[in-house]
Amino acid sequence: MKIVPISLPTPFYIGAVNVYVIKEDPITIIDTGPKTRAAVDALRAGLKQNGLTTGDIRRIVLTHAHEDHCGLARSLRDEAKDAEVFVHDWETGHRAGRLEHEDSLRLLMRAGVPEDELRTMRALYDEVRQYADSLEDDHCRALNDEDELEFETGALRVIHTPGHTPGSCSFIREADRTVIAGDCVLKRITPNPVISPDPIDSSRRFRSLAEYLVSLARVRSFAPTLVYGGHGEPIHDYEELFNRYLRAINDRQATVLRLLPKNGASAWEVSRLMFPDADDVHKFLAVSEAVAHLDQAHIEGKIALEMSDVREIYRPLVAN
Numbered sequence: 001m002k003i004v005p006i007s008l009p010t011p012f013y014i015g016a017v018n019v020y021v022i023k024e025d026p027i028t029i030i031d032t033g034p035k036t037r038a039a040v041d042a043l044r045a046g047l048k049q050n051g052l053t054t055g056d057i058r059r060i061v062l063t064h065a066h067e068d069h070c071g072l073a074r075s076l077r078d079e080a081k082d083a084e085v086f087v088h089d090w091e092t093g094h095r096a097g098r099l100e101h102e103d104s105l106r107l108l109m110r111a112g113v114p115e116d117e118l119r120t121m122r123a124l125y126d127e128v129r130q131y132a133d134s135l136e137d138d139h140c141r142a143l144n145d146e147d148e149l150e151f152e153t154g155a156l157r158v159i160h161t162p163g164h165t166p167g168s169c170s171f172i173r174e175a176d177r178t179v180i181a182g183d184c185v186l187k188r189i190t191p192n193p194v195i196s197p198d199p200i201d202s203s204r205r206f207r208s209l210a211e212y213l214v215s216l217a218r219v220r221s222f223a224p225t226l227v228y229g230g231h232g233e234p235i236h237d238y239e240e241l242f243n244r245y246l247r248a249i250n251d252r253q254a255t256v257l258r259l260l261p262k263n264g265a266s267a268w269e270v271s272r273l274m275f276p277d278a279d280d281v282h283k284f285l286a287v288s289e290a291v292a293h294l295d296q297a298h299i300e301g302k303i304a305l306e307m308s309d310v311r312e313i314y315r316p317l318v319a320n
């Protein structure tokens with residue numbers, strides 16, 4: 001069961017995205033790249049080098065539904081005629097477009113994002129949406145934790161690894177403990193836990209960082225020998241990366257706690273203190289980051305959280 005990585009260009013800040021072709025019946029592609037001419041051309045060239053065309057693809061499996069990973073799923077599905085698309089059910093919100101969802105707007109308002117910034121975020125988001133065709137529910141089959149994707153001579157086991165998004169999945173080939181991890185594990189950067197509604201109760205916020213920490217530990221429990229990420233080079237030393245991530249997450253929490261003003265602040269205000277120079281889409285990523293760390297500190301009993309009008313305000317604990 002041969003896993004072939006193909007790197008595709010994206011118009012995004014993160015740079016190239018990795019997709020993985022499993023060169024064995026049924027021919028399967030894990031992630032697709034964004035819907036751009038350059039990505040399609042690179043994908044066709046990569047497949048050709050392996051004696052394949054898009055028409056040979058039988059299964060399209062998505063690690064998660066961000067545009068750089070799922071953008072071409074719809075057109076590949078159409079081109080490959082009877083190819084099936086697999087994605088975790090908890091990605092529905094992403095598939096349908098995050099900020100078009102009233103729920104997501106409400107979450108951003110609760111996080112204290114001002115009206116004009118919400119409008120800008122929405123406009124930026126509409127721009128990003130052009131890089132993906134949306135998938136209808138009846139186009140997709142659900143990936144479930146512990147499912148097996150079977151091949152002629154082996155299988156990939158589905159591991160639900162929520163955090164970066166609620167429905168993020170990884171795939172393990174147990175024979176040699178190789179993991180394909182999407183944006184759950186990236187060599188050079190700690191993935192951003194993107195602000196999302198809770199997939200079970202959309203009026204609540206998804207506890208992205210708490211879930212993410214569990215996912216990182218779950219991947220570790222397989223003692224992977226090789227991890228293929230959604231961006232950048234493969235990881236040979238997961239243990240080192242795991243410890244580095246934990247340190248980075250702890251350091252970030254310490255920064256957030258240090259920046260939190262005595263009289264409290266919204267996640268938006270904290271994000272502006274953390275990343276004063278962030279602009280465009282980075283303001284959205286910054287507020288996601290702030291929410292994730294503030295929620296985690298709150299879950300750990302280190303700070304208080306209260307509602308003030310429509311905004312949530314985080315406060316340092318007062319000593320009795």
Ligand SMILES: [Zn+2]
Pocket residue numbers: 064066164183
């Ligand atoms: Zn992503």
Ligand SMILES: [Zn+2]
Pocket residue numbers: 014017066068069183230231
């Ligand atoms: Zn990505």
